[in-house]
Amino acid sequence: MTAAVEFHAVSRHFGTVKAVDGVDLTIAEGSFFAMLGPSGSGKTTCLRLISGFEKPTGGQIRIFGEDVSNTPPHLRNVNTVFQDYALFPHMNVRDNVAYGLMVKGMGRAERYRKAEEMLALVKLDSYGDRKPAQLSGGQRQRVALARALVNEPRVLLLDEPLGALDLKLREAMQDELKALQKRLGLTFVFVTHDQHEALSMADSLAVFNEGRIAQIGTPQDIYDRPATRFVADFVGSSNVLPPEMTRALGGPAEWASLRPEATRLAASGPISGQVTALRYLGSGTRVVLDANGTEIAALVPAGQTVPAEGDMTAIAFEPGALHLMKGA
Amino acid sequence: MKTMKLMASTALSALIGAAPLMAQVTEIGAPEGQVNIVAWPGYIERGETMKEFDWVTKFEAASGCKVNVKTANTSDEMVALMNEGGFDLVTASGDASLRLVAGDRVQPINIDLIPSWSTVDDRLKDAPWHTVDGVHYGVPYMWGPNVLMYNTEVFKEPPTSWNVVFEEQTLPDGKSNKGRVQAYDGPIHVADAAQYLMFHKPELGIKSPYELNEDQYKAALDLLRQQRELTSRYWHDAFIQMDDFKNEGVVASGSWPFQVNLLKSEGLPIASVIPQEGATGWADTTMMHVDAANPNCAYLWMEHTLSSNLQSDLAVWFGANPSVPAACTDGRGMATAETCTANGLDDFDKIRFWTTPVSNCSQGEGACVPYYRWVSDYIGVIGGR
Amino acid sequence: MTSRATLPSRGLADQLTGLFWRRPGLLLLLLITPPLLWLGVVYLGSLAALLLQSFYSIDEFSGVVKEEFTLKTYGELFRAQNLDIILRTVLMAATVTLACAVLAFPIAYFAARYARGPWKAAFYLGVMLPLWSSYLVKVYAWKLILAKEGIVTWAAEGTGTGFLIDGLLSIPGLEGASLSTSPFGTFLVFVYIWLPYMILPMQAALERVPNSMLEASADLGATQSQTFWTVILPLALPGVIAGSIFTFSLTLGDYIIPQIVGDSARFIGLAVYQLQGTAGNTPLAAAFAVVPILIMLVYLTLAKRAGAFDAL
Incomplete structure (x- = not known):
């Protein structure tokens, strides 16, 4: 399989600010790739490096093997769905979608036909005559998608496309996007700060921190085996154990992660403490206890007995569940 | 000639006959404390422009009447201001004065209340631009010629004819006059063209440049169209004209002694002449508004204009001639006999004073082209039509 | 201590605030009545007086206005020399507006998209500075x-x-002894004087065009010139129109510049000034003054039809 996008030691420095710093990255063709990280971690800059709105200050970017260092955005066969959608307010939906075809010189009848096809694909068949201001957020998002896809790009870039939508709509759109990507077989590169979104949609993802990639892998890799304490913290819900505790549990003096699902409550166990919080999740209850100053969470499946707040309890787990990682 | 004048004044009296004759002021009462005057720029000086030119301060002290001046740049503006009202006096030129009389904007003057009336130049006492049917509508103020101002570096000898501003020609410095001459930006300039034709095309039969029949008028407009080709800009603001002589390469234009004197005083190579065709000129009259709120101060001011240093010093300041000939010689101000000669006191007969053209003229009822057509046609000529 | 559900009124300010909360329309009424009165009486009133004047006529000799209804004065507008004035003025206003737009765009674009911090301040200073010194x-x-x-x-x-200047001054219609006495000089001064009024609204409009629009356009394959014509210009059009309303109407009405620079040929503003001030022909001046109003109405209608306000 060819690589759709390759980064070789790519940097983008703004003066002393290292927005992207020595990133190596390979995105496989036809994959759904997510870039995850907090704001300012460099993920959006990486996306803009692919689209051409930023130029690298070091390293090389290849798209389908072609060095794009000197290719301006409008000549890259890559399209973007912008975070604010960036629909042209003075054009109706049809003209927005047909825009890319128009600037390439396609005749009116043909580009309108293609635009209508694309609108049908995103289920907005009858909306061609409306202005963007007359659409809801979700509808605008689909128009932006159609406007990008009509150009038949080899890579589709999505910059936090679901960020502005409410929860229910976001979940529906996640499924739709995923289905669309499967159907078209296109490479999607997706920027998000929402770890659930990244984990649930991507085939593989990169976690960014301070301009560098902290970890790259499949969602399972990232979730089960976070490479660093940062990844474990950011991906969340996993227990992060300091070196002393790891050693007390019989491991080396290193940071480790312990997934709450891999634990169970026991009368006695290696970790014990007082219950400080309970959170009912439907499928189970998350029990948080204070173990000598470290917060540890355990997941109690539905139907089992849940201790009360203030009770003393202990946690047991399989030895293999403890995952060692780097401190940084 | 006499019958013509009679006809003209009859026509005028017919025009104003419908209006009731205003009662004259019979005696001067207590001064009201102020007098409001519409005047040409530079006409009423209180020593603020130059210290030695002041003919207001003493009057204010002696009479207790504060003098308020509103300046106007053209006769049309003066008529407009008087129509608006709120003024007591106006220094009206001959192309405004009869319009003011006809429009009932001014009142007859009781000359018995003006002791110095007897000193007024006899040639002005009954001048037709302020006397209608023997009734005086004002007191003569100042008069002067519209001279030909020229640059002495270009003209080593004074030009002898107005043709330098009317006909394309090579000037003594070897260059064409095209773009180097100016003309006055007021419809009354049609009269200058007519006067030029009077001399050069006697077959047109022009008797007065202010009384033109259709053919004569058309010939004058054609001459002005020819002048448009030579003129890059028309002047109506004295100071812009002076600037154009300094920076715009203008070397000849009809002008007033006022500009000539000022440019000379700055040391520029400027002089003026009244060429062989003669000149038009202005004779201004102090006239009193029909609804003047301050008649007593107004009468005191009119007497003051004749009796004080005003006539003499204004003659020097403005390059004009006093209406009181004695002011040239009796040492009441700065003027001397030489000043008055230089300003054209002896050229009175060469000068055809501005009067308002009317359709009923000496050539017959409705025979002449009236002033309003001068206004609109001159706008057309300047616009290149 | 028992706390109450409502706090005690502290005086008039609280009562007034309460009143306006219960009756929001009252505050609005109080706020807009004075400006509306001003607009209604002073502005519309004088406009009506002007209109009324234009239906009077003038006694040609005495210069006294005859207060009888007539269309004669409007008829005079169609005299050849008056039509000349109107056409000359409209042509001048249109070319001045076009030139201002072309000159202002790069300046406004730079200011809106690139100038930051001290550069922005320098821009505002540079544009506004000429407005602070006397127009004359x-x-x-x-x-x-x-x-x-x-x-x-x-x-x-x-x-x-x-030879360039000589060549320019020999173009028919632009003749003059120098730039200062040529209509081209009038044009230059008009463009200089009104340029800030074009730059500022344009800059405001360009600043409201999000950067992502331009990126989206490039992303979709548009060249910079395509982006300019299909995205930037349409989105900045309300600003361009606002600016052109300034430059166009200011040129239509100005009477100082053609008096000082140019070949003395009359413009509407100068004609109005001389007709009402100098010649006392207020009716014709009023009729002339109605012309720019009509022209602006036509202009705005055309602009609206062309979709200039769609992006508002």
């Missing part, structure tokens, strides 16, 4: 700059480019 001083300065013996001619002669 600027026009007189230009008269001197463009004069036959002024700096432009001097520089042209010194660099051997005098």
Whole structure:
């Protein structure tokens, strides 16, 4: 399989600010790739490096093997769905979608036909005559998608496309996007700060921190085996154990992660403490206890007995569940 | 000639006959404390422009009447201001004065209340631009010629004819006059063209440049169209004209002694002449508004204009001639006999004073082209039509 | 201590606030009545008086206005020399507006998209500075700059480019002895004087065009010129129109510049000034003054039809 996008030691420095710093990255063709990280971690800059709105200050970017260092955005066969959608307010939906075809010189009848096809694909068949201001957020998002896809790009870039939508709509759109990507077989590169979104949609993802990639892998890799304490913290819900505790549990003096699902409550166990919080999740209850100053969470499946707040309890787990990682 | 004048004044009296004759002021009462005057720029000086030119301060002290001046740049503006009202006096030129009389904007003057009336130049006492049917509508103020101002570096000898501003020609410095001459930006300039034709095309039969029949008028407009080709800009603001002589390469234009004197005083190579065709000129009259709120101060001011240093010093300041000939010689101000000669006191007969053209003229009822057509046609000529 | 559900009123301010909360329309009424009165009485009133005047006529000899309804004055507008004035003015206003738009766009674009911090301040200062000095001083300065013996001619002669000015001044319609006495000089001064009024609204409009629009356009394959014509210009159009309303109407009404720079040919503003001030022909002046109002109405209608306000 060819690589759709390759980064070789790519940097983008703004003066002393290292927005992207020595990133190596390979995105496989036809994959759904997510870039995850907090704001300012460099993920959006990486996306803009692919689209051409930023130029690298070091390293090389290849798209389908072609060095794009000197290719301006409008000549890259890559399209973007912008975070604010960036629909042209003075054009109706049809003209927005047909825009890319128009600037390439396609005749009116043909580009309108293609635009209508694309609108049908995103289920907005009858909306061609409306202005963007007359659409809801979700509808605008689909128009932006159609406007990008009509150009038949080899890579589709999505910059936090679901960020502005409410929860229910976001979940529906996640499924739709995923289905669309499967159907078209296109490479999607997706920027998000929402770890659930990244984990649930991507085939593989990169976690960014301070301009560098902290970890790259499949969602399972990232979730089960976070490479660093940062990844474990950011991906969340996993227990992060300091070196002393790891050693007390019989491991080396290193940071480790312990997934709450891999634990169970026991009368006695290696970790014990007082219950400080309970959170009912439907499928189970998350029990948080204070173990000598470290917060540890355990997941109690539905139907089992849940201790009360203030009770003393202990946690047991399989030895293999403890995952060692780097401190940084 | 006499019958013509009679006809003209009859026509005028017919025009104003419908209006009731205003009662004259019979005696001067207590001064009201102020007098409001519409005047040409530079006409009423209180020593603020130059210290030695002041003919207001003493009057204010002696009479207790504060003098308020509103300046106007053209006769049309003066008529407009008087129509608006709120003024007591106006220094009206001959192309405004009869319009003011006809429009009932001014009142007859009781000359018995003006002791110095007897000193007024006899040639002005009954001048037709302020006397209608023997009734005086004002007191003569100042008069002067519209001279030909020229640059002495270009003209080593004074030009002898107005043709330098009317006909394309090579000037003594070897260059064409095209773009180097100016003309006055007021419809009354049609009269200058007519006067030029009077001399050069006697077959047109022009008797007065202010009384033109259709053919004569058309010939004058054609001459002005020819002048448009030579003129890059028309002047109506004295100071812009002076600037154009300094920076715009203008070397000849009809002008007033006022500009000539000022440019000379700055040391520029400027002089003026009244060429062989003669000149038009202005004779201004102090006239009193029909609804003047301050008649007593107004009468005191009119007497003051004749009796004080005003006539003499204004003659020097403005390059004009006093209406009181004695002011040239009796040492009441700065003027001397030489000043008055230089300003054209002896050229009175060469000068055809501005009067308002009317359709009923000496050539017959409705025979002449009236002033309003001068206004609109001159706008057309300047616009290149 | 028992706390109450409502707090005690502290006086008039609380009562008034309460009143306005219960009756929001009252506050609005109080706020807009004075400006509405001003607009209604002073502005619309004077406009109505003007309109009324234009239906009067003038006694040609005495200059006294006859207060009888007539269309004669409007008929006079159609005299050849008056039509000349109107056409000359409209042509001048249109070319001045076009030139201002072309000159202002790059400046406004730079200010809106690139200038930051001190550059932005320098931009505002540079654009506004000419507005702080007296209008008359600027026009007189230009008269001197463009004069036959002024700096432009001097520089042209010194660099051997005098033939350019001579060539310009021999173009029919632009003839003059120097730039200062040519209609082209009038045009230059108009463009200089009104340019800030074009730059500022344009800059405001361009600033409201999000950067992502331009990126989206490039992303979709548009060249920069395609982006300009299909995205930037349509989105900035309300600003361009606002600016052009300024430059167009200001040129239509100005009477100082053509008096000082140019070939003395009349413009509407000058005609109005001279007709009402100098000639006392208020009715014709009023009729002339109605012309720009009509022209602006036509202009705005056309602009609306062309979709200039769609992006508002």
